[in-house]
Amino acid sequence: TKGINGLDKVVLREINGSTAEVYLYGGHVTSWKNEHGEELLFVSNKAIFKPPKAIRGGIPLCFPQFSNIGPLEAHGFARNRVWTIDLDPPPFPSNTTNRVYVDLLLKPTEDDLKSWPHSFEYRLRVTLGPAGDLMLTSRIRNTNTDGKPFTFTFAYHTYFSVSDISEVRVEGLETLDYLDNMNNRERYTEQGDAITFESEVDRIYLSTPTKIAILDHEKKRTFVIRKDGLPDAVVWNPWDKKAKSMADFGDEEYKHMLCVEAAAIEKPITLKPGEEWKVRQELSAVPSSYCSGQ
Ligand code: BG6
Numbered sequence: 362t363k364g365i366n367g368l369d370k371v372v373l374r375e376i377n378g379s380t381a382e383v384y385l386y387g388g389h390v391t392s393w394k395n396e397h398g399e400e401l402l403f404v405s406n407k408a409i410f411k412p413p414k415a416i417r418g419g420i421p422l423c424f425p426q427f428s429n430i431g432p433l434e435a436h437g438f439a440r441n442r443v444w445t446i447d448l449d450p451p452p453f454p455s456n457t458t459n460r461v462y463v464d465l466l467l468k469p470t471e472d473d474l475k476s477w478p479h480s481f482e483y484r485l486r487v488t489l490g491p492a493g494d495l496m497l498t499s500r501i502r503n504t505n506t507d508g509k510p511f512t513f514t515f516a517y518h519t520y521f522s523v524s525d526i527s528e529v530r531v532e533g534l535e536t537l538d539y540l541d542n543m544n545n546r547e548r549y550t551e552q553g554d555a556i557t558f559e560s561e562v563d564r565i566y567l568s569t570p571t572k573i574a575i576l577d578h579e580k581k582r583t584f585v586i587r588k589d590g591l592p593d594a595v596v597w598n599p600w601d602k603k604a605k606s607m608a609d610f611g612d613e614e615y616k617h618m619l620c621v622e623a624a625a626i627e628k629p630i631t632l633k634p635g636e637e638w639k640v641r642q643e644l645s646a647v648p649s650s651y652c653s654g655q
Contacts, residue, residue, distance in 0.1 A: 379493030425513035
C-alpha cells in the first residue's frame with residue numbers, strides 16, 4: 362500500500378491484532394503496534410518522508426557504516442535507498458509456524474558502487490510473532506566477483522517510544538565499557554546501577570549481553586531487546602540542545618524517545634566473496650509487572 366508522500370509500504374498484521382509497517386524507502390520499520398493498537402516505536406512529528414533524508418524514528422538501518430566512522434555519509438546509505446520486496450521469499454524453517462513476515466532486498470546502485478565499490482545483497486526479514494514480538498533478521502552477502510572481501514559496521518537504530526525519559530531505566534549494560542560519542546569515542550567504564558537519563562547521552566556499549574531491557578515506569582511497560590550476532594549497543598538521547606539543532610525533530614520530543622541500537626561497530630565485520638553474515642534483533646513489549654525480579 363501507499364504511505365506518506367505516496368511512498369510504498371508493507372503492513373503486517375498478526376491474528377492477535379498487533380501490526381507493523383515497513384517502508385520500502387530505507388527498508389525502514391516505521392510502526393509497531395501491540396494488540397491494543399498502542400504505538401511502541403517513536404517517529405518524529407517532523408520526520409521527512411522524502412528521499413534523500415532518512416526517516417526520523419522507527420528503525421533505520423545503519424549499513425555499511427555506523428555514524429561517521431568511515432568515508433561514507435553518516436550511518437551509510439541503506440536507510441536512504443528504495444528496497445524491493447521479494448515476492449517469493451525462502452520459507453521459515455518447518456518448526457516455526459504462525460508467522461507473518463516480509464522480505465526486502467537491497468543491492469548497490471551504480472552510484473553506491475562509486476563510493477563503496479563492493480557488490481552485496483542485503484536481505485531484511487521483518488516478522489511479527491504470535492505474541493506481537495517484532496523480529497528483524499538481516500542477511501548480508503558479499504557478491505563481489507573480483508575476489509575482494511569487504512568490511513562494514515552496522516546498527517538497528519531503533520527509536521523506542523517512552524512516556525517520560527526522566528523515568529526510564531536501561532538494564533543490562535551496568536559495569537560495561539563504552540565509547541563516548543560525545544568525547545571522541547574515548548573509552549569509559551559504566552559505574553553502578555541501571556542507566557538513567559538527565560542529559561544528552563550518546564554511547565557505544567561494548568560486548569553487551571544478548572538481552573537488554575528498557576523499563577518505562579510511567580507506562581508500566583518493559584521493552585526487551587534480544588539480539589544475536591550484535592555485540593555492541595548504542596544508547597542515544599539528544600536531549601534539549603541537540604533536539605533544537607535537528608530540523609526533523611521537535612524541540613520537546615526527546616522526552617518521549619530513546620534509541621537503543623543493537624550493533625556491530627567496535628569490531629567491523631569482514632566478508633569474503635560468497636560469505637554471508639546473519640544477525641537478528643527481537644523486540645517485545647510487556648507489562649512491567651510481568652518483569653519483576655529481572
Ligand atoms: C546515533 C549516533 O546512533 O544516531 C548519534 O550515536 C547521532 O551520534 C544519531 O546523532 C542520529 O543520527 P542521524 O544521522 O540520524 O541524525
